[in-house]
Amino acid sequence: MNMHDQDIGPGPRDISVDHGSTRPGSGGRNARALERGEVIDRFVIVSRIGQGGMGVVYAAYDPELDRKVALKLLLGERPAADATDASARLLREAQALAKLAHPNVVAVHDVGTFGAQVWIAMEFIAGTTLTGWLAAQPRSWREVVAVFRRVGEGLSAAHAAGLVHRDVKPENIMVGDDGRVRVMDFGLARAGLEASRPAMDGVGEPSTAALSIAMTGTSALIGTPKYMAPEQWNSQIADARSDQYSYCVAMWQSLYGEHPFAGDTLVDFIQSVTAGKRRRPGSRVRLPTWLRRTIERGMAVDPAQRWPSMAALLAQLERAAARARLRTAAAVLAGVGLVAAAAEGYRRWDVAERVATCDAASHEIDAAWNDDTRQALRGAFAATGLDYAPTTAEKVLPWFDRQADAWRSARNEACLNASVRDLWDDELVDRALWCLEDRRLGVASFAAEFARADKTVVEKAVSAASALPDVAPCIDPDQLRRQPAPLNDPDEPLDALAAADLNRSLAAIAGRIVASTSAAP
Numbered sequence: 056m057n058m059h060d061q062d063i064g065p066g067p068r069d070i071s072v073d074h075g076s077t078r079p080g081s082g083g084r085n086a087r088a089l090e091r092g093e094v095i096d097r098f099v100i101v102s103r104i105g106q107g108g109m110g111v112v113y114a115a116y117d118p119e120l121d122r123k124v125a126l127k128l129l130l131g132e133r134p135a136a137d138a139t140d141a142s143a144r145l146l147r148e149a150q151a152l153a154k155l156a157h158p159n160v161v162a163v164h165d166v167g168t169f170g171a172q173v174w175i176a177m178e179f180i181a182g183t184t185l186t187g188w189l190a191a192q193p194r195s196w197r198e199v200v201a202v203f204r205r206v207g208e209g210l211s212a213a214h215a216a217g218l219v220h221r222d223v224k225p226e227n228i229m230v231g232d233d234g235r236v237r238v239m240d241f242g243l244a245r246a247g248l249e250a251s252r253p254a255m256d257g258v259g260e261p262s263t264a265a266l267s268i269a270m271t272g273t274s275a276l277i278g279t280p281k282y283m284a285p286e287q288w289n290s291q292i293a294d295a296r297s298d299q300y301s302y303c304v305a306m307w308q309s310l311y312g313e314h315p316f317a318g319d320t321l322v323d324f325i326q327s328v329t330a331g332k333r334r335r336p337g338s339r340v341r342l343p344t345w346l347r348r349t350i351e352r353g354m355a356v357d358p359a360q361r362w363p364s365m366a367a368l369l370a371q372l373e374r375a376a377a378r379a380r381l382r383t384a385a386a387v388l389a390g391v392g393l394v395a396a397a398a399e400g401y402r403r404w405d406v407a408e409r410v411a412t413c414d415a416a417s418h419e420i421d422a423a424w425n426d427d428t429r430q431a432l433r434g435a436f437a438a439t440g441l442d443y444a445p446t447t448a449e450k451v452l453p454w455f456d457r458q459a460d461a462w463r464s465a466r467n468e469a470c471l472n473a474s475v476r477d478l479w480d481d482e483l484v485d486r487a488l489w490c491l492e493d494r495r496l497g498v499a500s501f502a503a504e505f506a507r508a509d510k511t512v513v514e515k516a517v518s519a520a521s522a523l524p525d526v527a528p529c530i531d532p533d534q535l536r537r538q539p540a541p542l543n544d545p546d547e548p549l550d551a552l553a554a555a556d557l558n559r560s561l562a563a564i565a566g567r568i569v570a571s572t573s574a575a576p
Contacts, residue, residue, distance in 0.1 A: 088103060088111075089103070089113060089128070095115070095126060095128070095167075095169045095174055096165070096167050096169070096174070097117060097118060097119055098115040098116065098117055098124060098126055098176060099115060099116045099118065100113050100114075100115050100126070101113070101114040101115055101116055101123070102114045104125070110127045110128050110129045111127070111128050112125055112126070112127050112128075113125070113126045113127075113128065114126075114179065115176070117164070117176070122179075123179045124164060124176045124177060124178070124179050125176075125177045125178065125179045125180070126174055126175070126176050126177075127174060127175045127177060128169065128172055128173075128174045129172045129173045129174070146166065146173055147241075149163050149166040149175045151213075151218050151241040152175075152177070152241050153166075154216050154218065155212060155213060155216055155218070156427075157208070157209055157212040157213075158209075158235065158237075159205045159206065159208050159209030159212070159235075159236055159237055159238060160209040160212060160213065160237060160238050160239075161177055161178050161180065161229065161237045161238065161239040162177065162178040163175060163176070163177050163178075164176040164177065164178065177239075178237075180229045180231050180237060180239075181231060181232045181233075182229050182230050182231035182232045182233075183229070183230060184225060184226050184227075184228060184229060184230070185202065185225040185226070185228040185229075185230060185305075185309065186225045186226055187230075188202070188230040189225070189309055196310055196340075196342055196343075196346070199306070199309050199310050200306075200310075200346065200372065202228075202230060202236050203302070203305075203306045203309070204369060204372060204373075205235075205236035206223075206228055206236055206238055206302065207302060207365050207368065207369045207372075208369065209236075209237065209238040210223065210238060210295075210298055210299075210302060210365050211364070211365040211366045211369065211419075212422055213238070213241075213298075214295040214298070214364065214365055215419055215422030215423065215495075215499075216422050216423075216499075217496075217499055217503075218241070219293065219294055219295055219297070219298055220238065220241055220298050220301075221293055221297065221298065222240065222279055222282070222301075223238070223282060223298050223301035223302050223305060224279050224281070224282045224301065224305055225305055225308070225309065226240075227239055227240040228305075280321070280324070281304070281314060281324075282300075282301040282304050282305060283297075283301070283328075284296070284297040284300035284301065284358070285300075285328055285329045285331075285356045286358060288325050288328060288329055289329065294358075295364065295365065296358040296361050297358070298365070299353050299361055299362060299364075299365055299368060300353060300354055300355075300358075300361065302353065302365070302368075303350045303351075303353030303354045303368075304316075304354060306350055307350050307354070310340065310342060310346075310350075311336050311337060311340050311342075312337070312339075312340060313334070313337065314334075315333045315334060315354065316328050316332070316333060316334065317334045328356075329356065330356070331354075331355070331356040333351075333354070346372075349368070349371050349372055353368055363485060363488045363489070363492075364488070364492070366416055366419055367488070370412050370415075370416060370470075370474075373408070373412055374408075374409060374412060374474065377405055377408045377409075406475060409474045409475050410471070410475060412470070412474070413466075413467050413470035413471050413474065413475065414467060416466055416467070416470050417462075417463040417464070417466040417467040417470070418463065419466065419495065420459050420462045420463055420466070420495055420498065421459075422499075423459075423495055423496075423498045423499035423502060424455050424456075424458075424459040424498050424499075424502055428502045428506065429452060429455075431502075431506040432448055432451065432452070432502065432505045432506055432508070433445070433448045433452075434506075435505065435506050435507060435508040436448040436451075436505075436508055436513055436516070439508060439509060439510045439513050440510075441510055441513055441514075443513075444513050447513055447516055447517065448516075450516075450517050451505065451516045451517055451520045454517075454520035454521055454523060455498065455501075455502065455520065455523075458494070458498055458523045458526065459498065461525075461526040461527070462491065462494055462495060462498070462526050464526075465491060465526045465527070465529050465530045466491055468530050469484065469487040469488065469491065469529070469530050472484075472530075479532070483532060483535055483536070486535040486536075486538050487529055487530060487535055489538075490528065490529035490535065490538070491526070491529045493524075494523075494524060494526050494529060497523060497524060498523065501519070501520065501523065505520075
């Protein structure tokens with residue numbers, strides 16, 4: 056498990072991240088290497104297998120559950136402020152991953168401290184990073200895209216849970232020996248949205264000396280420069296669309312064998328990224344036009360021009376691939392006089408594939424409302440000690456169930472109107488998706504608030520749950536058209552994308568507002 060950031064093919068090689076070293080001779084930042092047989096909590100150290108920006112990873116044995124784990128230990132002997140920040144980041148990684156239960160996200164088993172150091176016990180993955188997987192042997196573009204589809208599914212699940220990874224890159228993607236793909240290293244993930252400030256604060260004009268960027272400190276960048284989105288360089292919000300950008304940069308690099316942006320210095324590189332000046336793809340690799348265009352949209356400088364979500368990007372990959380297969384099959388069958396029959400057969404198949412894609416999209420709400428969140432709500436209510444709390448919980452649950460059912464139906468209907476019935480144009484679809492995202496975030500926020508319920512929240516829970524906004528307007532064309540259209544002029548009123556950003560922030564405090572205001576006598 057190599058945790059270092061490596062390049063694939065030519066590109067801005069010197070743009071790397073220097074997090075500090077634990078190699079012998081690195082001075083005060085040295086951390087004592089743990090020996091085989093040493094014990095941390097219940098875990099027995101077996102061997103050291105890698106080092107990341109914030110910690111060393113060991114293979115360890117869990118005797119209680121008789122399994123091998125990957126134990127990540129925060130680097131030691133840091134200055135006090137640095138250690139506090141690094142510890143907080145590592146704990147954040149554990150908290151972020153613990154919220155997810157997805158086959159394409161590395162699982163966290165436990166977290167704790169070892170002296171002044173923090174540790175995380177994670178799923179042990181027998182395999183290699185995406186970088187190693189690509190280097191092992193030639194890979195077809197179909198193989199690479201198949202891996203990235205799994206990566207995208209893991210990120211989509213994280214986004215649905217309100218998490219942003221913020222450091223998507225090949226070295227944070229593991230391909231297991233069993234072929235399973237996992238996204239790991241959520242050490243920079245943060246719930247909700249927040250700004251990232253460039254590391255050049257107070258240091259003047261960056262030069263070649265700035266190519267090695269320390270990621271710690273109060274004015275540090277969040278992420279790995281080669282994969283950071285333009286908005287991060289511009290001190291703007293880093294959200295799920297920033298993850299989408301990094302994902303598409305990594306996919307482009309993996310497919311073409313070179314980074315999409317060039318730059319001999321950090322200044323040149325940043326200018327290329329923020330201006331969207333991609334290098335021309337090499338002639339030795341030829342990709343389908345639909346695939347290149349799909350990735351290019353995900354790398355748009357303006358987040359508003361990217362795909363509405365990772366789920367939308369994945370749906371496009373599948374839809375475009377299905378159409379390409381249809382055209383190929385039809386062309387082959389044309390040679391034997393079966394064009395009409397083949398076209399009709401594959402048309403039906405294509406429609407069925409689109410319907411299945413819509414059905415899958417309708418289950419995005421499941422990450423916000425599911426059996427686990429139901430149980431968390433019941434447990435939180437019961438923990439208040441109120442005799443009527445269990446009864447209240449059972450009265451609240453149907454409101455969430457109905458909202459989730461209505462959301463699934465509306466999401467499916469919007470998708471069918473766009474990709475199957477061809478009734479809606481792109482603008483109407485975008486408005487519907489932003490509206491549905493607002494409702495989904497509302498469900499997630501209220502569910503999270505009720506999972507932390509106190510006696511006051513329980514007292515007013517039913518009225519608060521009944522205040523969940525109606526989903527029906529999200530598929531009503533007349534009401535959707537009355538919403539503000541997306542605008543590019545910053546002097547104009549808030550556009551649909553900005554409204555969506557604001558909704559994300561508002562949704563995170565909606566539960567608290569309702570609970571506190573409804574608590575008044």
